[in-house]
Amino acid sequence: MSDPKLISKIPEGPLKDKWSKRKSSIRVVSPNNKRKLEVIVVGTGLGGASAAASLGEMGYNVKIFCISDSPRRAHSIAAQGGINAAKNYQNDNDSVSRLFFDTVKGGDYRSREANVYRLAEVSAAIIDQCVAQGVPFAREYGGYLANRSFGGVQVSRTFYARGQTGQQLLLGAYASLNKEIANGTVKSYPRHEMLDLVIINGEAKGIIARNLVTGEIERFGAHAVVLATGGYGNTYFLSTNAMNSNGSAAMQAYRKGAFFANPCFAQIHPTCIPVHGDQQCKLTLMSESLRNDGRIWVPKKKEDVMKLRTHQIKPSQIPEEDRDYYLERRYPAFGNLVPRDVASRAAKERCDAGFGVNETGLAVFLDFADAIKRLGHQRVEERYGNLFQMYEKITSVSPWEEPMMIYPAIHYTMGGLWVDYDLQTTIPGLFAIGEANFSDHGGNRLGASALMQGLADGYFILPYTIGGYLSHKFSEPKTDINAPEFVEAEKKVKERIAKVFAVKGTETVDSIHKKLGHIMWEYVGMARNEAGLKKAIEEIGKLREEFWQSVRVPGTNEEFNQELEKALRLIDFFDIGELMARDALNRRESCGGHFREEMQTEDGETKRDDENFMYVAAWEYKGEGVEPELHKEDLVYENIKIVTRNYKD
Numbered sequence: 343m344s345d346p347k348l349i350s351k352i353p354e355g356p357l358k359d360k361w362s363k364r365k366s367s368i369r370v371v372s373p374n375n376k377r378k379l380e381v382i383v384v385g386t387g388l389g390g391a392s393a394a395a396s397l398g399e400m401g402y403n404v405k406i407f408c409i410s411d412s413p414r415r416a417h418s419i420a421a422q423g424g425i426n427a428a429k430n431y432q433n434d435n436d437s438v439s440r441l442f443f444d445t446v447k448g449g450d451y452r453s454r455e456a457n458v459y460r461l462a463e464v465s466a467a468i469i470d471q472c473v474a475q476g477v478p479f480a481r482e483y484g485g486y487l488a489n490r491s492f493g494g495v496q497v498s499r500t501f502y503a504r505g506q507t508g509q510q511l512l513l514g515a516y517a518s519l520n521k522e523i524a525n526g527t528v529k530s531y532p533r534h535e536m537l538d539l540v541i542i543n544g545e546a547k548g549i550i551a552r553n554l555v556t557g558e559i560e561r562f563g564a565h566a567v568v569l570a571t572g573g574y575g576n577t578y579f580l581s582t583n584a585m586n587s588n589g590s591a592a593m594q595a596y597r598k599g600a601f602f603a604n605p606c607f608a609q610i611h612p613t614c615i616p617v618h619g620d621q622q623c624k625l626t627l628m629s630e631s632l633r634n635d636g637r638i639w640v641p642k643k644k645e646d647v648m649k650l651r652t653h654q655i656k657p658s659q660i661p662e663e664d665r666d667y668y669l670e671r672r673y674p675a676f677g678n679l680v681p682r683d684v685a686s687r688a689a690k691e692r693c694d695a696g697f698g699v700n701e702t703g704l705a706v707f708l709d710f711a712d713a714i715k716r717l718g719h720q721r722v723e724e725r726y727g728n729l730f731q732m733y734e735k736i737t738s739v740s741p742w743e744e745p746m747m748i749y750p751a752i753h754y755t756m757g758g759l760w761v762d763y764d765l766q767t768t769i770p771g772l773f774a775i776g777e778a779n780f781s782d783h784g785g786n787r788l789g790a791s792a793l794m795q796g797l798a799d800g801y802f803i804l805p806y807t808i809g810g811y812l813s814h815k816f817s818e819p820k821t822d823i824n825a826p827e828f829v830e831a832e833k834k835v836k837e838r839i840a841k842v843f844a845v846k847g848t849e850t851v852d853s854i855h856k857k858l859g860h861i862m863w864e865y866v867g868m869a870r871n872e873a874g875l876k877k878a879i880e881e882i883g884k885l886r887e888e889f890w891q892s893v894r895v896p897g898t899n900e901e902f903n904q905e906l907e908k909a910l911r912l913i914d915f916f917d918i919g920e921l922m923a924r925d926a927l928n929r930r931e932s933c934g935g936h937f938r939e940e941m942q943t944e945d946g947e948t949k950r951d952d953e954n955f956m957y958v959a960a961w962e963y964k965g966e967g968v969e970p971e972l973h974k975e976d977l978v979y980e981n982i983k984i985v986t987r988n989y990k991d
């Protein structure tokens with residue numbers, strides 16, 4: 343039995359009818375009443391921009407907030423490879439059911455069946471919407487939209503715009519958003535960072551934000567608040583995420599009563615450019631789309647490894663028979679297109695065994711020689727040209743001549759704010775969408791499914807479900823931003839800022855964040871164990887104290903001060919890191935990206951424990967320094983047979 347505090351509101355009835363049934367039962371707000379209602383949307387990535395544009399078009403009064411100087415510079419712009427949809431354009435027997443099945447299986451049976459089915463169901467409409475907006479998806483000769491494959495699937499359902507899919511999708515959403523801004527239904531607040539959530543009588547009624555240019559602390563009220571603030575991968579300091587990505591808004595909500603679900607489910611992406619030095623602050627992704635044609639390998643012989651590391655030979659000089667295409671060897675059915683968690687662990691296994699191909703021993707090859715031979719230069723250029731160029735710019739090695747070197751890195755977080763079927767958190771009036779919620783991906787997200795989920799939430803789910811909540815609110819007056827709850831929240835924010843400046847220590851924010859990253863990667867990274875996780879909790883506690891004794895934030899609050907911004911986010915990263923370790927400690931099973939060393943099969947694969955852990959772990963904040971309380975939402979699979987994931991045959 344699920345915890346009574348976690349009411350998922352999944353509609354009764356057959357899986358295929360649940361979403362239609364829910365939609366038809368949601369109360370609709372009439373156009374003249376929509377005009378009376380205000381909604382705050384925090385975040386302008388694909389989740390936030392699509393939601394704000396849709397709500398504005400529907401007639402609500404929307405305020406949107408983001409950290410960057412323009413909404414279209416949100417992290418989503420970085421997405422490269424594509425977006426999934428069950429259109430079956432390739433006539434390869436794809437369907438809603440197959441996308442649903444692949445997603446649940448890919449997530450290692452730790453996601454909600456009804457949500458995933460809905461996601462697959464609305465996926466096709468996303469593509470139509472984006473095409474109508476003018477998103478320039480790649481096309482075949484005959485005019486049909488082109489597709490490619492991503493990991494964990496055996497069909498081609500990924501729509502793409504070269505290696506810039508996120509950018510093109512965001513430009514589409516941004517154009518719609520601009521129309522609403524011009525119409526006056528959406529008001530945009532760029533360079534405004536939410537620093538607290540305001541709750542009145544148990545309901546979300548507004549936010550406190552800092553104007554990042556002037557430092558002014560401002561109050562904003564509404565009838566409902568939507569968080570679309572992205573994921574918390576930067577807890578690890580080094581990740582593929584944008585530098586501004588953070589988990590602070592989610593943590594502010596958590597501290598005010600929103601449960602945080604499955605925090606330990608973080609995705610490690612197998613194809614990133616390896617870490618190359620101590621001064622690095624960012625990692626670069628090489629899109630998963632490259633695994634459509636690139637082949638992953640390491641040498642079979644240790645002597646070749648040594649020669650590579652000392653630059654005595656080039657990879658292209660190693661003959662075919664001396665190469666170990668380990669994914670093709672271990673997983674013949676899926677080969678190089680196994681899901682990300684599987685590919686990442688396999689790379690780690692080869693590197694741990696001493697076959698890593700660079701000086702640090704932490705790299706494997708991604709090779710296009712076969713593809714260039716098979717497809718020709720021009721077709722490879724068309725598919726991956728900008729990615730090859732990016733790789734060459736960063737490493738000075740041309741993938742046309744030698745294979746790329748890649749290694750896994752933190753990329754995405756499946757965990758996030760717990761939401762019900764309506765995408766509402768445990769705080770009434772507070773909704774979470776996109777990567778900020780715990781979403782539909784279970785223990786591991788399949789490639790090209792984040793954009794699908796963010797846009798499904800923003801274009802087709804939230805705009806309807808939020809109506810159910812708002813339909814009871816139109817007779818309420820506008821939220822009073824002079825209410826004591828706003829005054830108190832603003833005071834607390836100002837005190838926190840003053841406390842940070844008062845430390846006057848000697849360490850930079852980044853140097854402390856880097857230490858947090860080391861703890862996280864070492865103990866809460868690709869492989870986790872009980873002793874390491876306990877150590878992580880202890881070490882994070884010590885580091886938090888170090889921060890409060892030795893951080894130095896120069897300048898003042900009353901100016902553009904990025905050190906202050908980073909310091910405030912780091913305070914939240916400590917709490918997220920600790921929560922991730924606590925959740926990983928509790929989940930004594932291996933599933934998806936969460937690999938507990940104590941729980942593995944003889945050949946090193948994940949070993950789930952369905953009897954004891956087939957649940958969403960939702961954590962409730964209990965106060966500073968107090969252990970959070972765990973609530974469990976049971977996962978019930980009525981339409982899918984639960985099996986051990988198998989990508990071998």
Ligand SMILES: Cc1cc2nc3c(=O)[nH]c(=O)nc-3n(C[C@H](O)[C@H](O)[C@H](O)COP(=O)(O)OP(=O)(O)OC[C@H]3O[C@@H](n4cnc5c(N)ncnc54)[C@H](O)[C@@H]3O)c2cc1C
Binds near residue numbers: 423507534754
């Ligand atoms: C390099 C890279 C490539 C990727 N490629 C793909 C791909 O090909 N396909 C795919 O499906 N997925 C891909 N992903 C994942 C995908 O890009 C993200 O999961 C998705 O874009 C997240 O969208 P979002 O709208 O939830 O959040 P984001 O795009 O992260 O946007 C968050 C927004 O919230 C704002 N914000 C955050 N905190 C605050 C605050 N406190 N106050 C005010 N504003 C705030 C930010 O300014 C921003 O506007 C990729 C990820 C990376 C890192």
